Amino acid sequence: MGTVGTALLELRTAQKSAKGVSLYSRFVNRPVGRYLAAGSHGIGLTPNQVTLVSAVFSFAAVTALAVGRPSWDLGIAVWAALAVGFAFDSADGQLARLRGSGSAAGEWLDHVVDCAKITALHTAVLISFFRYPEHYGIPEEAWLLVPLGFQFSAVVTFFGGLLTEKLKPRPAPGSAAPAPSTLRAVALLPVDHGMFCLVFLLLGGGSWFRWAYTALGVASVLFLLAFLTKWFRELTAVPR
Structure with a gap:
């Protein structure tokens, strides 16, 4: 096993294309992940073990949200x-x-954990809304449909994106990766998971959280419609 510094140098030349990646993932999550990958390599962890570490943190958050009383802390x-x-x-x-x-x-393990995380996180929001409606200022039970709609949109987007990548022809070996678009990277921020995580900083604000979460849910639905149209058009041109 090489040193962490050597691993970091190697990782800088082994990055995936930034095409279709939001600014948060490109400039925050991937760089942080690079250091975590180098550190994990240094202590001998396997990729599957790192996936399980990710799952532990994510589901600890989901559990805390579902069972805890909403507060700033x-x-x-x-x-x-x-x-x-x-x-x-x-x-x-x-x-x-x-x-x-x-x-x-x-x-497979990575995608299964991701799908479970998406599904469980919105379920935890639904549970919190149901248990503490007075904290969130929920005027009627119809608001419980918001996490369900958000969950539906997020899961279909996740599955549709994966399936599209599997069905699209792979680029020719040695072909240059398309240049990433800064405008697209900014536009994708509302549906970036890292940006979505930030909304929980408003959890203690009650109705502030409810409205911010709902706004992101509406954005998720609008992006889903746009993605489905784009993906279908791309796959229409693919011969079978």
Whole structure:
């Protein structure tokens, strides 16, 4: 095993394309994940073990949100655990590329954990809304549909994006990666998981959280409609 410094140098040349990646993931999550991947490599962790570390942090946040009384302190704790989990989620793939040990099983595990995290997180918000409606200023039970709608949109977006990448033809070997668009990177911020995690910093604010969460849910639905249209058009041109 090489040193952490050597691993960092190797990782800088083994990054995935920034095309279609938001500014947060590009300039915050991936760099943090690079350090975590280098550190994990230094202590001998495997990519699958790093995926499980990500799951531990993420589901600790989900559990705390579901069982705890909403407060500013809980919001900070939930955000921190989700952010660390997201960074480790970036680290597992980078570590796999560094070690040259990527596998179908590892990719499967990563995607299953991601899907479970998305589903569980919105379920935890629903539980918190149901248990503490007075804290969030929820005037009627119809507001409980918001986490369900957000969850539906997030899961379909996740699955649709994965399936589109699997069905699209792979670029020719040696072809240059398309240049990332700064405008697109900014536009994608409302549906970036890292930006979504920030909303939990408002958990102690009650109705502030409810409205901010709802705004992100509406953005998620609008982006889903745009993504579905784009993906269908791209795949229409793919011969079968």
